[in-house]
Amino acid sequence: xxxxxxxxxxxxxxxxxxxxxxxxxxxxxxxxxxxxxxxxxxxxxxxxxxxxxxxxxxxxxxxxxxxxxxxxxxxxxxxxxxxxxxxxxxxxxxxxxxxxxxxxxxxxxxxxxxxxxxxxxxxxxxxxxxxxxxxxxxxxxxxxxxxxxxxxxxxxxxxxxxxxxxxxxxxxxxxxxxxxxxxxxxxxxxxxxxxxxxxxxxxxxxxxxxxxxxxxxxxx
DNA sequence: CACCAGGCAAGTA
DNA sequence: TACTTGCATGGT
Numbered sequence: 001x002x003x004x005x006x007x008x009x010x011x012x013x014x015x016x017x018x019x020x021x022x023x024x025x026x027x028x029x030x031x032x033x034x035x036x037x038x039x040x041x042x043x044x045x046x047x048x049x050x051x052x053x054x055x056x057x058x059x060x061x062x063x064x065x066x067x068x069x070x071x072x073x074x075x076x077x078x079x080x081x082x083x084x085x086x087x088x089x090x091x092x093x094x095x096x097x098x099x100x101x102x103x104x105x106x107x108x109x110x111x112x113x114x115x116x117x118x119x120x121x122x123x124x125x126x127x128x129x130x131x132x133x134x135x136x137x138x139x140x141x142x143x144x145x146x147x148x149x150x151x152x153x154x155x156x157x158x159x160x161x162x163x164x165x166x167x168x169x170x171x172x173x174x175x176x177x178x179x180x181x182x183x184x185x186x187x188x189x190x191x192x193x194x195x196x197x198x199x200x201x202x203x204x205x206x207x208x209x210x211x212x213x214x215x216x217x218x219x220x
Numbered sequence: 221c222a223c224c225a226g227g228c229a230a231g232t233a
Numbered sequence: 234t235a236c237t238t239g240c241a242t243g244g245t
Binding site: 034035036038039040041043044045046069080081084123124126127128129144146147148171173181182187188190195203 | 224225226227228230
């Protein structure tokens with residue numbers, strides 16, 4: 001497993017699925033909200049929640065800041081875990097208001113490593129959410145790892161159960177050029193492949209990566 | 221009916 | 234450090 005396989009994987013997926021045009025959102029704030037809402041949750045449900053916020057003109061730092069967390073929870077109900085996620089969104093908004101004058105461009109002025117630590121300091125933002133914000137909202141060359149990435153690489157013999165988030169991230173970063181557009185597209189394609197072919201059961205069927213000559217075992 | 225979805229934090233030993 | 238559990242709606 002080498003970089004060659006990753007580039008090959010990328011080309012196969014891009015050829016099969018085409019460009020994914022991520023992240024599906026109108027503003028940087030909407031991206032950030034989406035990263036929290038989609039935690040362990042189907043994106044379709046997230047869309048319903050975001051539509052609720054849009055319809056009530058709540059997609060701004062100021063309006064979210066003054067909205068009671070209980071009201072926010074009701075708006076985002078379709079996204080599931082709504083009490084937890086409402087508090088997490090509040091934590092994010094309060095952080096931006098209290099540390100960066102409620103100004104996203106002020107927050108995104110920070111250097112990547114530091115910005116990552118800042119995001120991780122917020123309760124409710126873990127490695128994947130932080131990296132998604134860095135890549136898809138702040139436009140930094142950070143590779144996002146999710147459960148699909150773990151699953152697909154494991155099925156193709158490129159990782160193990162114990163392989164950590166950061167080990168997988170290093171695998172991609174060390175074998176790819178540090179390119180925001182590439183990282184953006186690659187992760188989106190992995191998610192697309194995961195949704196279509198890499199469910200836990202009944203294992204990968206008609207997977208575009210079959211061309212590798214690898215028969216992915218059903219695992220997890 | 222069971223299973224899954226673009227995680228994370230908190231609790232336990 | 235290394236597991237386990239709670240969180241929850243909506244689609245298949």
